Amino acid sequence: MTFLARIAKASIAATAICALVACSGPEVATADQDFGPRTAEISDPDPEPIAASPEPSLPVTVRSFDGVDVTITDTSRIVAADQYGTLTTTVYALGLGDNLVGRDTSASFPAVADVTDVTPTGHSLSAEGILALDPTVVLTDTSIGPRAVQDQLRAAGIAVVYFDPTRSLDGVADQIEAVAAALGVPEQGDRLAERTTSEIAAARALAPTDGEPLKIAFLYMRGPAIKMLAGPGSGADALIEALGATDAGTASGVSEQFVAITSEALIAAAPDVILMMTGGLESIGGISGLEQVPGIAQTPAGRSERVVDMADGVVLSFGPNTGKVLDALARAVYDPAQ
Template sequence: MFRPLVRRAAAASVALVPLLLLAGCGISTGERAVGADATEPAVPPALTEVEPLADPRDWEGEVVVAPDDAVDPIAEAPEQQLPVTLTDTQGTEVTVTDASRVLALDVHGTLARTVAELGLADTLVGRDVSTRAEGLRDLPLVTQEGHDLSAETILGLDPTLLITDTSLGPWDVVLQVRDAGIPVVVLEPDRGLDNVASLVRDVAEALGVPEEGAQLAERTRTEIDEVRAQIEAVAPADDGQRLRMVFLYVRGQSGVYYMFGEGSGADSLIEAIGGYDVAEEIGWNGMKPLTDEGLVAAQPDLVLMMSGGLTSAGGVEGLLERLPALAETPAGRNRRFVAMDDGAVLGFGPGTAAVLDALAVATYAPDAVS
């Protein structure tokens, strides 16, 4: 059902080039090699179409993967039932009278993707840097230097509604938009498998399409359940045989190294792809700076990362040089890393099933790429 786009890098490579420029082919046993054409991604079969490894630890080398970003609207230009008055996550009462020019902005690009999946892509007038779903990439950017919001750019687009959360800033920009008389709906920034459906419904409510929101939430949940069942069929049934996984957040140029634990969203991601969440075992809660002691205690078999973070550290070799304790873990010794685009991997929106499917292919059938 889902066809992930996998880009592979050589296990001995000193650095990864940006995800959009990396493609993989020329696979050899136990090693990922960059092919001659490094501009087009290889498209592997879906998880249900591959032969998983007999032992999920029986591979080496990093795999950088991107999910299918095709948008499949639940409806075509649904009629918006406006005005609507709602109370957002900050307790602010907001009345939306016009949702014909919408900005939906967050650090993952999930909110804009949700608007498009509701059948209202034509209402979007701009995007954040993480919004790269099919059909949305040509929208004007309203973020500068990464994820910084630009008040001038936002107001220049003359939006009639801003849907956002607290993951982007400066927050003064959001307040400036509100002071300009534009309705601002602030949604919950925390993401995980347990609130995918509620996020969809909240976006739909703000847009005046609650019925379509309920339908999209149900479809998304069904797709996630289907993929999780497929993953359970290939993942080891015994917890002791499951891959010990951790999620690292890295910005090598800034010297930022965090391990994400319980309640970060990464824990539910690891569980969903059939891994053993080491963070729970060692009592690692939330998002905390990485320590040698934490790595030694974790002893991960596989490390999940954002591809931008892996690139910033100089690829796997660069990361292991920066983190010698990581090099002494099973994941480090085998260069066993799975990375995904920063905006997608913890987005937990309508594309979640595709994310899980892509990560599962990378984890259990990494040589299934032609």
């Protein structure tokens, strides 16, 4: 079933439920209401396991994203590492959190705080550090590396499975099902994908359907040296579209996933709302530092300080918490009572 078909099915179900109970979404703001800076937070950052310690059906052979057929015989010691924390989140949501022995830095939710971080310097893997964990399977993708480390792990006899590194709304359910298949719990994968799709559909329904859509710009910043405006294919554009808004970067003519911020680009984008990672906003000195970026003050969002930030390892992870992420963003963007 395609993602759009899943969403359509979930939306019908959500509509039927809302006909029976009082569904509460955010009150849509009027033009004269003042929002100011906000942090979007999900109520519980820990993914909810779809099952309690399911028994994997092993062995299983899957086609790794790099084209190699990999046989998994043991999932008792799992290392999950990608740039976004998606794989660790998915393993936990499948009910196999107790099997995790290694995770990446972006997987920072409380339930895995005691699991060894295999990328403590950022996004670089250490073969020695991972081998010391004696993993039975490593879940990864090309967003993290170096590739020589993953090859070394495979050469050491460890089952290394690559997944699609693309993070998008369309790929959420497929990614969940792919991870579940590799871990021998396909039934749990189907259930988790269905639940996540339903949560996404419910969150999308929070966006207003009348009036001119807001223009939201996603800015990626890391200190004074890295300041980027997102465009098509960044992942942020899918979130913004799901919020019933227009991606300001794409609408202004940006043709790449990320481009360096210039005052001209920001003024042309003219966002009503600026969306950022919390760590990125903090790295430039918060709202006061953002206001010093050339062009920000000339945008509607800059003039009103309508800035929404969300935790770095959450906002673009596109995993089982995606519905919760969209729900929190919708409330931060639209609800004047927040």
